[in-house]
Amino acid sequence: MxxxxxxxxxxxxxxxxxxxxxxxxxxxxxxxxxxxxxxxxxxxxxxxxxxxxxxxxxxxxxxxxxxxxxxxRPERDLAAAEDVGARFVCPGDAEWPVTLDDLGDARPVGLWVRGRPSLRMWALRSVAVVGARACTQYGAHMAATVAAGLAERGWVVVSGGAYGVDGAAHRGALGSGGATVAVLACGIDQSYPRGHAELIGRIAEQGLVVGELPPGDHPTPSRFILRNRLIAALTRGTVVVEAAYRSGALATARGARELGRFTMGVPGPATSALSAGVHELLRGDGVLVTDAAEIVELVGDMGELAPARRGPVVPRDLLTPGVQRVLAALPARGRAAPGDVAIGAGTTVDDAVGRLYELQSLGFVERHGDGWQLTRQALPPDFAGADEW
CATH class of the missing domain: 1.10.150 (DNA polymerase; domain 1)
Structure with missing residues (x-):
């Protein structure tokens, strides 16, 4: 042996x-x-x-x-990484995220990781939030809100550290005291973009900064595109918030789909070119999501369901079906006799009278002599003649 x-x-x-x-x-x-x-x-x-x-x-x-x-000079690179509190993680290490093996021969040679938490453990419960660099105020708001919601539910937010949606997602997670990972297209000792030096430093202190390139290496356009496959492979699913037709964020979503991960999109205005790519994604295999609860319902464990969605409850909704039929039998204008109400509601006169008194106690109807009429609060909000009452 x-x-x-x-x-x-x-x-x-x-x-x-x-x-x-x-x-x-x-x-x-x-x-x-x-x-x-x-x-x-x-x-x-x-x-x-x-x-x-x-x-x-x-x-x-x-x-x-x-x-x-x-x-x-590998020893020199390891020393440079150690100077910024980083380490090298490669296949076979306990910290190596096995989800990266789904990339096959295109998986990283290894990863440079800056930060204290275990990358493997964080990747197990993570979601990518990506989108346009030149995002709108709406895009930034949605990215931050979604990321904050995910962080509050114990999920790790993964993004690319760029301007726009990426930065908003990282800040949303950090602002909620949650976990976030920035996957860079340069050395992990570099801050790119330079305007995010403070943000990337904060992520390194509270979360993780990850990259394939050794210390000191610089980004190139092709490296940004290839970086996206890592974001897709590390996470359980990718959420796109604002993306034009030609967008690196859509490349991340396509990579996620090819790897069998969930692909999701946050819709925007139909007239916005920055949401056109997201809408195209949603017309295909992407799933429409609007908040963290809907994302977790898709990528989370069995039983992590989003709350049921419905409009506001109005007093009419609380009435029993029989009472609702009597209320509906009353005319919008004028009064009606109990017999006419009974015919309209498909019930007996005695039953109609009993329910009319119930509706009177709730403020829906008024009695005037032998007739009954609706009160102002019982009128539908869009009733054209409401102002006449």
Missing amino acids: SAGPTASSREEERLARVALTRVLEPGDAVGGRWLREVGAAEVLRRLGTEEERLPGVSPRRWEGLRGRAATA
């Missing part, structure tokens, strides 16, 4: 993964296949020798990767 991996071999594999975060771009499925087939240490060794290149890349691409590998 063969012995399992030794502590030294595990550490070698781990250090190789640290180095490869500087070599392989996020989401590189070819590199992911190499890691699966031969392991990180062997990939790094091959990149440092003149041996035959690994399959799936051109000679030019292989030379580019070799150039990156030559400059990788």
Whole structure:
């Protein structure tokens, strides 16, 4: 029987993964296949020798990767991460979120994690809230409200730390004393966007800041798009609050759907271009949600149901069916004799009279001689002649 991996071999594999975060771009499925087939240490060794290149890349691409590998200094990156209170988490670690394995060969080489909580534990009960950077006041309000509601129910809010909806979602969760995770498209020691330096610092203190790129690395447009797959894979579902037709938030929702996660959207005005992408999502597989309770009903455990939705209860709603029929038999204008009311209600005169007196005690009708008429409060709100009473 063969012995399992030794502590030294595990550490070698781990250090190789640290180095490869500087070599392989996020989401590189070819590199992911190499890691699966031969392991990180062997990939790094091959990149440092003149041996035959690994399959799936051109000679030019292989030379580019070799150039990156030559400059990788994993010990230096680990020290830089430690300086900002960060750590490296990779597949096989107790903290590794197994939901990321759903990405297959496109899963991260490893993650740089800044903050005290366990990423794996937080990912188990998390929801992504994403949307437009240039959001409207409505979008910011809805993102913050939804995030606060999720946080109050014990859910972790995951977003991308960007301006607009992302920032509002993070602030909503933090403002409720809840948990939030910012997934960055740059090194976890960087603050991007710069205007969110204070917010990202606060998230690192109270929650988690996560990224695939090593300390000091910078974001690029492609890295933002690839970052979205992490947000989708980490969480149980993705909620989109405001997104135009061409939006990275919709890419997150598509990624969530492909991974079998829930995709949800908060509707906006039909005339708003910033909600057009959300509405398109809702016309497809997306589920319309308006608050945290509806989100939790979808992604939560059995029994976590949203409250029943209904309009305000008016006094008429509290009447029994028989009394409602008598009330409906009275004309909107003028008076009616008990016999006419009985015919209209489909009952006997004695029953109609008894119910009319009940309605009188409740303030719905008045008696004038031998006739009965509605009081002003009994008239429907939209009755055209209400002002004549």
